Amino acid sequence: MYQKPKGTRDLLGRELQRLEALNAAARAFFGQNGYEEIRTPTFEFAALFDRSIGETTDIVEHEIYKFEVNKKLYALRPEGTASVLRAFIENKLRLPVRFLYLWSMYRRERPQKGRYREFLQIGIELLGESKPFYDADIIERGKQYLQSVGARDFTIELNSIGCPECREAYRRTLEDYLQPNLSRLCDDCRRRFERNFLRIFDCKKESCQRLYDDAPKITDKLCGECAQHYVDVKKYLRYFGVDYVENKKMVRGLDYYTRTVFEFKHGELGAQDTIIAGGRYDLLMRELGGPDTPCIGWALGPERLLLTMPEELPSVKARRAFFLIGVGERYLPTMISLRTQIHNNGHRCFLGDPGEPIKHQMKKADRFKADHVVICGEDEEKEGIYTVKEMSTGRQSKIPVAEFESFLIHA
Numbered sequence: 001m002y003q004k005p006k007g008t009r010d011l012l013g014r015e016l017q018r019l020e021a022l023n024a025a026a027r028a029f030f031g032q033n034g035y036e037e038i039r040t041p042t043f044e045f046a047a048l049f050d051r052s053i054g055e056t057t058d059i060v061e062h063e064i065y066k067f068e069v070n071k072k073l074y075a076l077r078p079e080g081t082a083s084v085l086r087a088f089i090e091n092k093l094r095l096p097v098r099f100l101y102l103w104s105m106y107r108r109e110r111p112q113k114g115r116y117r118e119f120l121q122i123g124i125e126l127l128g129e130s131k132p133f134y135d136a137d138i139i140e141r142g143k144q145y146l147q148s149v150g151a152r153d154f155t156i157e158l159n160s161i162g163c164p165e166c167r168e169a170y171r172r173t174l175e176d177y178l179q180p181n182l183s184r185l186c187d188d189c190r191r192r193f194e195r196n197f198l199r200i201f202d203c204k205k206e207s208c209q210r211l212y213d214d215a216p217k218i219t220d221k222l223c224g225e226c227a228q229h230y231v232d233v234k235k236y237l238r239y240f241g242v243d244y245v246e247n248k249k250m251v252r253g254l255d256y257y258t259r260t261v262f263e264f265k266h267g268e269l270g271a272q273d274t275i276i277a278g279g280r281y282d283l284l285m286r287e288l289g290g291p292d293t294p295c296i297g298w299a300l301g302p303e304r305l306l307l308t309m310p311e312e313l314p315s316v317k318a319r320r321a322f323f324l325i326g327v328g329e330r331y332l333p334t335m336i337s338l339r340t341q342i343h344n345n346g347h348r349c350f351l352g353d354p355g356e357p358i359k360h361q362m363k364k365a366d367r368f369k370a371d372h373v374v375i376c377g378e379d380e381e382k383e384g385i386y387t388v389k390e391m392s393t394g395r396q397s398k399i400p401v402a403e404f405e406s407f408l409i410h411a
């Protein structure tokens, strides 16, 4: 017996349908908003992610699946942004441009509820726009998308982590504050402070967090331009009618963010409560060898989002399953055109084999969990009706052929 690797899963049935419903809604919604879908290879040269995500981040240090073939080091993509930018540069595309991706990502994390080692992300990237208007715009589009699929009760957290200049000045301020308290920091935080100091705010330890509550925050130490950008993002969010809370301790786990960072959180999810995370990354394109290009984007975890949603997604029209039973082969042409009519109304429909006894066909209808069985036979033909049996109640009704379309619309 073979088993799937730890942290992976087989998607089938209802769960796959729910995920596909979110994907379909994203393609439709972001397509309307000028986002082009993009697909890049599942694996890239490992250096791309080392360079973009930051060599001292947890992701690059511990979580990327790397493999060597013919002395070349490859990696399964742990996130989408680096690949999108690499593709933009390599294909010499024109600015501004908007991308949508719906991809599997791979990280060697400890599996938890709603978190897998192969997981899905729906992401958007807006390349070539520097103005705060666009920060607000993509946050608002995220909110609107979530609402369109029926997600509720999420909150939006916002922060600015400035540019390299304000960060350097802030680092000294923070150092002064932390110096007398260094012994109270955990080992991880002491290490982080040396290599990647903003990341100390991600620490899960309460003792560290108490210290950081009173620490000076980067948002209060922004340079003039970054401060104005942040003020304007908030102004446009108010225009868009987007409620947000400022979280001065949110810094995001990736090195490449500049200025605006944000997360959409859902209260029911516990510790892993982020459903959308993103931010501005104005320096990454140049870092990867491309033209100086301001960019902003976010990624959504559909698996986690689904944990917050009802089994029947409100955004998805319930599709009924029909099973057609024929009483003899001569009814097959009727059944075939009936199937087309049912499919055209968005329902599922299976054909029975009209050469088989009705009892056998009924069994298959059960097997396929049909909501309705439609019988096509001599009586039906004579009377100009279909006999429809509702499987959950066992109720049978005779529906005139002329009224069947209207029945399907309301089924």
Ligand SMILES: [Zn+2]
Residues within 6 Å of the ligand: 162, 163, 164, 165, 166, 167, 222, 223, 224, 225, 226, 227
């Ligand atoms: Zn700045």
Ligand SMILES: [Zn+2]
Residues within 6 Å of the ligand: 185, 186, 187, 188, 189, 203, 204, 205, 208
């Ligand atoms: Zn700590």
